[in-house]
Amino acid sequence: MKVVLRRYAVGAVAAAAVAGVAAFALPTGTVGWTPVTYGLHQTADQLLPATVTAEQPARVVGTTIDRNGKPVVTVREATTRDGAAKLVEQAQKAENAVGVEIDAKAVALDAVTGGDLYRPQQWDLARMRATDAWPTSTGAGVTVAVIDTGVDASNVDLTGKVLTGWDAVADKPGGNTDQNGHGTHVAGTIGAVTGNTVGVSSVAPDTRILPVKVLGADGSGYMSDTAEGIIWAADNGAQVINMSLGSTSQVGAVSNAIAYARSKGVTVVAAAGNERANGSPVSYPGADAGVIAVAATDSADNVASYSNAGGYVDVAAPGSAILSTYPSALGRSYATMSGTSMASPHVAGLVALLKSVNGGLTPDQLEQALETSAVDLGTPGRDDDYGYGRVDAVAALAAVTAAPSSAPTSAPTSAPTSAPTSAPTSAPTSAPTSAPTSAPTSAPTSAPTSVPTSAPVSKAPTAAPTTAPTSKAPTASPTTAPTSKAPTAAPSPTVAKAKPVIVANPARADVNYGTTNVTTFTVTAAGQPWVKKNAQLCVAESGKAFQCVDVVTSATGTVTANRVATAGYQLELRIAATTANEAATGAAAYTVHSSAYAVRTGTRTMSVSLASPAGLNVEVQQLIGGSWKKVLQFASNATTTKATVSGLTTGQQYRVVVPTTGSITGSTSSIVVA
Structure with missing residues (x-):
């Protein structure tokens, strides 16, 4: 098919770009993932912020694919606009480049709240039935990466649980200290030592914690470091990744890192965001494809007042007034915090419980188990506040395992004996209160000192069920005498139906x-x-x-x-x-x-290949005066269309656009310079 392009208009020309195109000419990563491309054809002016100074430097993030199909993230900083422009051009020309962009800020999604620092009960574990799940799974053999502010490995409730990690901020091994406290709190919720008579319990007591530091002491950092941390965690044994952080900007390097991690079987969990009062702007990486985004609830199963709502929310979990570990160097060993940052590790810990009993479960299967077993709250069915509902550990395990044949003989010693006496406040405040000035020297006086009274015990029933009649005759005969004093057969026991x-x-x-x-x-x-x-x-x-x-x-x-x-x-x-x-x-x-590919094949000529339904009005567009203008339209053929477009204006930029229909999402080709 040959299409001649006639010049309809002329005007000033500037470069432009479309994210996620021209992937056919780029490395394809591993079998399990395909990189998304972005920013390879934009000019520096289009990529760079309006101001680049020493006070507001530009961080240019380039992503390439190495020979093993792994994404490699490189960050270079410039303090002048000219210097930044050169970095953009160099990144675009790098071998096997898949993306160039400007870095975005990432922040921890928490807020510290007041209340008793050492509460004897943890309402969150009881509400999601984590303690009831321990007889089936404690997360043994599973490693959870905490991509955060680092983790204080010296906390008594994290002793022996924290592996040597990575400090993506400093680009060196580390992450085992925490100058902020956020990451330590998250880690304690996932896997604090349980049953040691001190401190707190956790969702998955036998998991290992792999700390990856991407946020500084102020709780903020860059998404480029987050991308690096995801890749490092996936390559260093993580089976689950928790990210209690977010940005309102989607960063392609992070999206590619997530896809890479999932290709290695890693399940990625992230906070949904804490900006409900500001209209719930979409938060990344929570909204990235393949991520389990977690909203926050309070002790009454209400969605938290700060928790983002949105179509990307998958499930909800306890997030308000959560008691967990804290760096002793900051003046306390435990703290109460609120946020979707606190909700996310509850889900990451639950994923570890599921992964421990069935290591072959894929990230998609694990997500489906969480969603189908969640307690439906709010509007019936999935909704933007709770997603598919608040997670339930026992129900999620039942979705992937056989039901236990008998009651356990004992329960973890630190399971709470009752629900908290009062509901926590749901509104986050700015600083912790009631914190002791030093780390505790002993367990809280109000912590449970023995197994809960409600835990199952090993005693047999006091009497067998009386399904057969006793040997005594009835005190009065019926009007019609039976043929014998006893029934001819005992009633058959009810057989439970199988639950596929x-x-x-x-x-x-x-x-x-x-x-x-x-x-x-x-x-x-x-x-x-x-x-x-x-x-x-x-x-x-x-x-x-x-x-x-x-x-x-x-x-x-x-x-x-x-x-x-x-x-x-x-x-x-x-x-x-x-x-x-x-x-x-x-x-x-x-x-x-649909798919649209365009490539320059000669002077003033380009070749177009489409995969789309027949009869669509496909446009050839030219960049004129800073805007894309239609200069040609033709109809697509069935399934595939190949066309040659001639008559292009030398030096001008063109692209091909396939429209979206009611059942097919459209596509835009890469830019061709004639």
Whole structure:
């Protein structure tokens, strides 16, 4: 197909760029991830802030891909605009470059609140049923990276739990000290030593903490260091990453780092943000693809007054008035804090509990287990305040494991004996109060000193259930005498129905138009594969009703669906209720986007390749006077379109735009200079 471009208009020309295009000419990373590209074709003027001075330096962040498919983040700083422009150009020309951008600030998403410093009960653990989950899992064998202000490894409740980490601010091993306290508080919620009769308990007492310092003593830092920290954690044994920090700017280096970590099986959890009073601006990395974003609740299961609302919120967890560890060098060993920063580690710890009992669970499967087992709060179904609901540790474990056959013989010694006597305040304040001037020398006097009275014990029931009649005859005979004094058979015990659990992999994805997408539904019951069982596989394209076919699960309890992506669609695997099992449904949802590629093939000529539905009005646009103007329009062919566009004006810049439809997301090509 050959298209001749006629000049419709002329004008001043300046360079521009579109993020996430031209990936076909770049390194593709590993099998499990593909880098997003950005900022490679923008001018320095378009990338740089208006002011670059010694007081307001520009930090130019470049991301490249090394020979092993790993993203490498480089940051260079300039104090003049000319110097910054040179850094931008150098970063754009770097070998295997995938992104160039200006660094953004990241801040810890917490606020310290008042109240008793050493409360005998931790309402948060009881509310999410973490203590009830310990007989099934304590997080043993799982490493959780805390990407934060560092972690005070000397705290008595973190003794032996903190591995040697990385200081991304100083680019050296470290992270085992904390001049701020935020990271230590987060780490204690995840994995403080439990049952040692002092201090606090944690969600996952047997996890290991991998500290990665990306924020300074003032609780702020740069997103570029966050990206570096994510990559380092993924390469150094982390199975879960917690980020109780955020920025209102999305940084491509962080997005690529998250995708890289997920390709290595790492589950990424982040705070949703604390700016509800300011309209809940979207917070990153919480809103990045593949991240479990966590909102905060109080002890009454109300969404916290500060917790961001938004479509990116996945689940909620306790976040108000949370008691946890704190650096003793700052004058106290424990502190009470509030924020989505405090909610996020509750979820990271819960992910560790799940990962400990089933190490093969993928990040998507773990997220689905959290979401499908959460306690639905607020508006029925998913909502922007709570996401899918407040997490429940026992229910989440039940979603991925067999139910225990008997009650545990003992419970952790530090489980709280009751709920707190009063609800914490939900509004964050500016500084901690009631803190002791030095670290405690002994356990709080009000901490529980023995196993909780409500913990299960090993005693057998005092009497067997009387399902069969006793040997005594009835005191009065019925009007019609029975044929014998005793029933001919004892009543049969009620057999519990099996509860199938369905996990889709992937549960959500954005796929290229025309490609074959493979979805695998895994069905288990009581932790065992649901083998050779009847089910229905249903599909619904955007705006259409579900259509279903009968299927049978495989010998490993799976059902695989292969589908060519021609429109956004949903899949459901449905198991009907029978006399032997309960009903169950697993779901997956996919968005589909078109693709547009353009490349200069000769003087005043470019070649265009599209993957999109037929009949779309595709535009060729030229940058004129600082704005993109349509200079040509043509219709796309079925599935793929290849075109040659000639008649371009030498030195001018062009791009190709495929429109968005009701079922397909559009795309924009890279910029071509004629």
